Amino acid sequence: MVEARRSAAYERLYAQLEGLVRGKSPSLVAGMATMAAVLHAKLKHHSWTGFYLVAGDDELHVGPYQGAVACQVLKGRGVCLHAARTGKAVVVPDVAAFPGHIACDSRSRSEIVLPLVKDGRVIAVLDVDSDKLAQFDEDDIPPLERIIGLLADLA
Numbered sequence: 001m002v003e004a005r006r007s008a009a010y011e012r013l014y015a016q017l018e019g020l021v022r023g024k025s026p027s028l029v030a031g032m033a034t035m036a037a038v039l040h041a042k043l044k045h046h047s048w049t050g051f052y053l054v055a056g057d058d059e060l061h062v063g064p065y066q067g068a069v070a071c072q073v074l075k076g077r078g079v080c081l082h083a084a085r086t087g088k089a090v091v092v093p094d095v096a097a098f099p100g101h102i103a104c105d106s107r108s109r110s111e112i113v114l115p116l117v118k119d120g121r122v123i124a125v126l127d128v129d130s131d132k133l134a135q136f137d138e139d140d141i142p143p144l145e146r147i148i149g150l151l152a153d154l155a
């Protein structure tokens, strides 16, 4: 369950990002970069925060992110591709237990991935990693979906 403190943080971050992105970001990439920077700086349980863009049926390419250098291409497997294929958010409390997980950073222990949908089509995913186990659960999904929804008009 998202603790009350995290829930309040999501509210503040939504308000901050609404001011920075809606009607302000000149492009999808600019909006993503701003969002990754704010989320990563303000949510201390994040060890990596960023976007992967859909690049064909079975492939994602890295977009704006904050954190250690990550894989540029994800292909054929992984949490991000699973979320992109199904169009549903994925919570992974222990990355070692997710078949096909791609370890771009060996410190990553838990992860959440949310699809960014435009006109019924997944165009990108937001991927957040933590270097600690079980840092995300189902309660993180609605506030993060609301936040990435700010990008829908730019897509």
Ligand code: SME
Residues within 6 Å of the ligand: 048, 070, 071, 074, 077, 078, 079, 080, 081, 100, 101, 102, 103, 104, 105, 108, 111, 127, 129
């Ligand atoms: N773990 C992801 C790959 C991206 S990195 O975590 C930044 C996956 O399995 O798709």
